[in-house]
Amino acid sequence: MDKIPFLTREKAEEIAARYPTPFHVYDEKGIRQKARDVREAFAWNPGFREYFAVKATPNPFLIKILQEYGCGTDCSSLSELMLSDAIGLKGHEIMFTSNDTPAEEFRYAAQIGAIINFDDISHIDFYEREVGPLPDTVCCRYNPGGIYELANGIMDNPGDSKYGMTHAQIIEAYRILKEKRVKHFGIHAFLCSNTVTNDYYPTLARTLFTLVAEISKELGIRFDFINLSGGVGIPYSPDQTPNDIMAIGQGVHRVYDEVLVPAGMDQIAIYTEMGRFMMGxxxxxxxxxxxxxxxxxxxxxxxxxxxxxxxxxxxxxxxxxxxxxxxxxxxxxxxxxxxxxxxxxxxxxxxxxxxxxxxxxxxxxxxxxxxxxxxxxxxxxxxxxxxxxxxxxxxxxxxxxxxxxxxxxxxxxxxxxxxxxxxxxxx
Structure with a gap:
């Protein structure tokens, strides 16, 4: 794959004459096309939403472009939550995925109505003690441990990651949430980073879809959404083949039809948070x-x-x-x-x-x-x-x-x- 800059030397010099080097420059045309492509790839799922990972590019001008295409934001800090709120994103258009979270950040997330994504089972009690009653909608982050390997040999090591709950912990977390009268449930996992393969999302989808079917059957709860998180990467090197987001979306669709539809769960929304893929x-x-x-x-x-x-x-x-x-x-x-x-x-x-x-x-x-x-x-x-x-x-x-x-x-x-x-x- 040829790496072709999206601006010429003449345009770069024109910019530099006004704003001296070094500077980061972004291609509006490419950003808009990527947002359209992602929306089309998952159009089969009526509830789909891309939650752009603010940590990737925390610039309100760029995020507002994505907002035009229905994107929300995934936040991991107080300032990212504040930015999302300030540009007009509301309530469940914002996902709060954090770890080792200070109480003030949980409080602000609750104040603006963001979806809370708990990283650890202990955070349920912490939230109640420091913030108050649990919100109606709660998400939990899953970590299967061990090595997560794809059929094409790409692997990562979730077992060495500080994020997420074990299988036993996440089932117990949903049991607690149900007892505390939480009404709406989501699940989230991030198991491989910067994958340049069309197989990652469908493989992760099968892992999460199967787990959701298991938890739903055991606890009698209904999931509203499944967040495939990030991990869809970009070809930094010219010898890499870019991911095909249409093929990725179709792959997730196949697994959805194989696992969730027969289980009577065809109402579940699919969420993503592809910061690198969207903007990199x-x-x-x-x-x-x-x-x-x-x-x-x-x-x-x-x-x-x-x-x-x-x-x-x-x-x-x-x-x-x-x-x-x-x-x-x-x-x-x-x-x-x-x-x-x-x-x-x-x-x-x-x-x-x-x-x-x-x-x-x-x-x-x-x-x-x-x-x-x-x-x-x-x-x-x-x-x-x-x-x-x-x-x-x-x-x-x-x-x-x-x-x-x-x-x-x-x-x-x-x-x-x-x-x-x-x-x-x-x-």
Whole structure:
């Protein structure tokens, strides 16, 4: 699969003339098409809803685009709940999936009517003690333990994960919820991360559908929804084949008809929370080459760093890089592409074959639309970049301004040092 940037060098330079590099840029056309595709893939299920994982890309401008296509949000913190409420999502359009949850976050989720997704059986008592009576609708998170393996050899290790309840715990949790007169039930599980296969959701669906049938029969309760969570991934590397969301939706439909329909459960809604799949390929980090260093290796230094995109430093994750304007140039050089942090893992690429790069060239780092900007941090007092929306008509809009030194120092307002700060330094 060719990795083709969704903007040209000319467009990137036009943006950079107004909003200096580095910046994250998002493709409105691609985001809208993805939302339409997901909606179509699950149109067979009348209650379907995609709950976009806010942690992937917590920008209200982008989430409001998804909202136009019926998407809700999946939140894991107080601030994410506040953001969802502020942009007009209401009640059960918001799912609260958290762990080690502070009482104030449960309280706020209850206040705005979000669906509560309990991560642990002990949270039921905690909620009642700290918040009050349980809501009418409650979801529980399942963890089957062990190794979760797909037929094509992809596997993950839920047994080593801090999330969710065991089989025995989740049955007991629903028993308790029923006794406490909860009326509506959901179930949720996240068992594999970033899978590039059309088999994951159908396999997970069979696991959850079978469990729901078991619990319903044993406890006499009716489930309203089953949340397949995230895990549907994207092809970060050009040699990977993208997931086919239509095939995925059809696969889940087959399992639904095989397991739930014969059990008289054809009213159950299917939910998803595909942050990475929804937004990942539709964002990129644009950065400018500012130094070339030749020692034991050849280095290209850029004006972005791991504070702008943590995944390569944190996970060793691959992100494809295109030198804008040199898309068809031969890959004659081998570079480490680095940032300015005082950490040797601050590298976007290691031993990467690229065209010859000159200072001033713009590099497009692909697939940063999810878990890109959102994982930013301020180590070395590096500042967060701006976020730009490239609109369908070719215009662009600033949807988050770059952080300034004044922003960074604002939380030190109890110190007199701020009064003597030179805010024009370096300009």
């Amino acid at each position: 390929p539709h964002g990129g980090l644009v950065t400018r080459a500012i130094h070339a260093k030749h020692t034991y290796k050849n280095y290209i230094g850029v004006d972005a760093c791991a504070a702008n995109l943590m995944r390569p430093a944190m996970y060793g994750a691959y992100h494809h890089i295109t030198v804008l304007g040199k898309e068809d140039a031969p890959l004659t050089e081998v570079y480490d592409v680095t940032g300015a942090l005082c950490e040797n893992n601050d590298k976007f690429a290691i031993d990467r074959k690229l065209p010859a790069i000159e200072n001033g060239d713009l590099l497009f780092i692909h697939d940063t639309g999810a878990h890109g900007f959102s994982m930013g941090y301020n180590y070395n007092a590096r500042l967060w970049s701006s976020e730009i929306l490239l609109k369908e008509d070719g215009s662009f809009e600033l949807i988050r301004r770059a952080q300034t030194p004044r922003d960074y120092f604002a939380t030190f307002d109890c110190f007199d040092i701020l009064d003597g700060m030179n805010w024009e330094a370096g300009r």
